[in-house]
Amino acid sequence: MAQQAMEGTLEQGRRQMTELRNWAVYVALLPAALIAILAYVGTVIWTVWISFTSSKLVPVNAFAGTMQYQRLFADAKWQISISNLFFYCSIFIVVSLVLGFLLAVALDQRVKAEGAFRTLFLYPQGMSFIVTGLVWQWIMNPTLGLQRVAIDLGFAGVKLDWIIDPDLAILVLVMAGTWQASGLVMALLLAGLRGIDPQLWSAAQLEGVPRWRYYLHIVLPQLKPMLITATILLTLAGVKVYELVIAMTNGGPGMATEVPTKYIMEYLFRRANVGLAMSAATVLLITVSAIVVPYVYVQYFRKPKPRAGA
Amino acid sequence: MSEASTVPMGEGPSGPAPARRGIGRIGLYIFLVGAGLFFALPLYVMIITSLKGMPEIRVGNIFALPQAPSLDAWSKAWSSACTGLNCDGVSVGFWNSVRILIPSVILPIALAAWTGYALSFWKARGAEVIFGILLVGAFIPYQVFLYPMVRAFSSVGLFGTLPGIVLVHTIFGLPILTLMFRNFFIGLPIDLVKAARIDGANFAQIFIFVMLPLAVPIIVVAVIMQATSVWNDFLFGQVFAGPDNLPMTVQLNNVVNSTLGEKEYNVNMAATMITALLPLAVYFLSGRWFVRGIAAGAVKG
Known part of the structure; x- marks a missing residue:
């Protein structure tokens, strides 16, 4: 769905644009151009430049080579932030994809009350990460939350105090993140499923293909464009994770849920080490650009070619 | 393209026509209802907790319905909850x-x-x-x-x-x-x-x-x-x-x-x-x- 809403490649645009010329369009595009150049390109250049200076409390223009980067990668907190993010993203992406796919397939079986289920799976998308984080924090409260329910039900040995367990706290973040994101995966894949020719299933049935193999070997490959979009959106959402951490754990216990975005914010505004923060931001920029630039190019700027199921 | 973007999830189900009854069908609904509960849970917990009093929360089950629902917590949250030294509510x-x-x-x-x-x-x-x-x-x-x-x-x-x-x-x-x-x-x-x-x-x-x-x-x-x-x-x-x-x-x-x-x-x-x-x-x-x-x-x- 996001895919469809965002489709319409530039090729379509070009066909029309060649036909109309008007000087006014340059004036019209001026505000957007200023924003693109100053607020996006300009800030990025400035951020990258600061990362190569010895700036501390305020930015200074003293070139310092890769000093900030050496400090950054020597910092245990940054290393932990990166490994936490890697762990969070991999589980978050896999679980959201699997759950979203299962929900989409389940909803595509001509079920009753499909609309009600869809509404239920999608409403978390409209919530603030702060709200999501605070509610899950309360549900996972180590004394009054789920843990207490388990004890009341007679499972005294079950440990559900994950949010204060350094090894498991990040899974609570994953749970909240997945709760919020898998509805969107469901919606994307459901739109894809609805584009598949029903005849395929009839043909598969004639061949005696069982249902699970039909979905695994025939449907899944057809959903590839939607799966790619979903994976990229989830990856970007994963890398950006910040508010959820602030609301739920504030990085703790210890450094168990520290993430790079929070690291940057801390060194910018609390620990006043701008150069270090900007080197961390640059690392994040390079990582995300490696995913985004090819995606945006393929999605919007490449000449469209006919695709299955689209 | 504009056509596609106005119909978010297509016209209707394209999945296999269901066998009328059977274990698979029951399993399907168990899965959907289970998932529905997972998605509804935070909203449910948020609402019922906000209607309880603190004594009840301290001794009770987080999923239990409030014994005497009241909006006291709402009015306190709105007008007198504290952030640090400020107590003006949200x-x-x-x-x-x-x-x-x-x-x-x-x-x-x-x-x-x-x-x-x-x-x-x-x-x-x-x-x-x-x-x-x-x-x-x-x-x-x-x-x-x-x-x-x-x-x-x-x-x-x-x-x-x-x-x-x-x-x-x-x-x-x-x-x-x-x-x-x-x-x-x-x-x-x-x-x-x-x-x-x-x-x-x-x-x-x-x-x-x-x-x-x-x-x-x-x-x-x-x-x-x-x-x-x-x-x-x-x-x-x-x-x-x-x-x-x-x-x-x-x-x-x-x-x-x-x-x-x-x-x-x-x-x-x-x-x-x-x-x-x-x-x-x-x-x-x-x-x-x-x-x-x-x-x-x-x-x-």
């Missing part, structure tokens, strides 16, 4: 959020509609470059742009002011909104523009009198999307709004995660619920429109 943040919301919805949408129109029908050198920058920018974590923007805003006196936070929402709302409007306008026949030109309408007149009336559906989607994302914003509000304009999400987090005093979970959940009310109301009232909005806005957040 109402302050609520009104701040409203003041931020209105201009932060109108301004970016007006600019995005205008830019989307310019990008759809007219030829301009460099237009693709601008569009490409905005698209890539929409995906980059905000922390990459934040600090230079703080410096720039401080130097012109916009940092920590209401116009400042509105400008930030305009800048970061622009890419995805422009994309939505551009894709919508490209789906319209170019003959509309040509005919209007023959009738003597100029560039701006075509936009105002021909395009805007046709764009009402996409404006509705854009308003829903932008309003939800501005209301739910935490990061920009925390950095740019300044102490007098802190939005509700920031205040909520301060109330709940404040380390002072005993935790009042019912008040916390009432405050959380009040913050979630606006997006929830929009979602349940607008349904399909909302789905299209979040789908288009999926790259944000």
Whole structure:
């Protein structure tokens, strides 16, 4: 769905644009151009430049080579932030994809009350990460939350105090993140499923293909464009994770849920080490650009070619 | 393409026709209901906790219905919950959020509609470059742009002011909104523009009198999307709004995660619920429109 809403490649645009010329369009595009150049390109250049200076409390223009980067990668907190993010993203992406796919397939079986289920799976998308984080924090409260329910039900040995367990706290973040994101995966894949020719299933049935193999070997490959979009959106959402951490754990216990975005914010505004923060931001920029630039190019700027199921 | 984007999830199920009864069918519904409970759980817990008293919360089960439902926690959350030494409730943040919301919805949408129109029908050198920058920018974590923007805003006196936070929402709302409007306008026949030109309408007149009336559906989607994302914003509000304009999400987090005093979970959940009310109301009232909005806005957040 996001895919469809965002489709319409530039090729379509070009066909029309060649036909109309008007000087006014340059004036019209001026505000957007200023924003693109100053607020996006300009800030990025400035951020990258600061990362190569010895700036501390305020930015200074003293070139310092890769000093900030050496400090950054020597910092245990940054290393932990990166490994936490890697762990969070991999589980978050896999679980959201699997759950979203299962929900989409389940909803595509001509079920009753499909609309009600869809509404239920999608409403978390409209919530603030702060709200999501605070509610899950309360549900996972180590004394009054789920843990207490388990004890009341007679499972005294079950440990559900994950949010204060350094090894498991990040899974609570994953749970909240997945709760919020898998509805969107469901919606994307459901739109894809609805584009598949029903005849395929009839043909598969004639061949005696069982249902699970039909979905695994025939449907899944057809959903590839939607799966790619979903994976990229989830990856970007994963890398950006910040508010959820602030609301739920504030990085703790210890450094168990520290993430790079929070690291940057801390060194910018609390620990006043701008150069270090900007080197961390640059690392994040390079990582995300490696995913985004090819995606945006393929999605919007490449000449469209006919695709299955689209 | 515009056809596809108006029908979020296709016409009807295409999956295999179900066997009328059977274990598979029962398993399917067990899975769906189970998943439904998982998704409904936080909303349920939030509501029932906010209706309980603290004594009941201390001894009771988090999933149990309140024995004597009361709105005391709601009124305390609204008017007297504390963040540090301030005890004015989340109402302050609520009104701040409203003041931020209105201009932060109108301004970016007006600019995005205008830019989307310019990008759809007219030829301009460099237009693709601008569009490409905005698209890539929409995906980059905000922390990459934040600090230079703080410096720039401080130097012109916009940092920590209401116009400042509105400008930030305009800048970061622009890419995805422009994309939505551009894709919508490209789906319209170019003959509309040509005919209007023959009738003597100029560039701006075509936009105002021909395009805007046709764009009402996409404006509705854009308003829903932008309003939800501005209301739910935490990061920009925390950095740019300044102490007098802190939005509700920031205040909520301060109330709940404040380390002072005993935790009042019912008040916390009432405050959380009040913050979630606006997006929830929009979602349940607008349904399909909302789905299209979040789908288009999926790259944000």
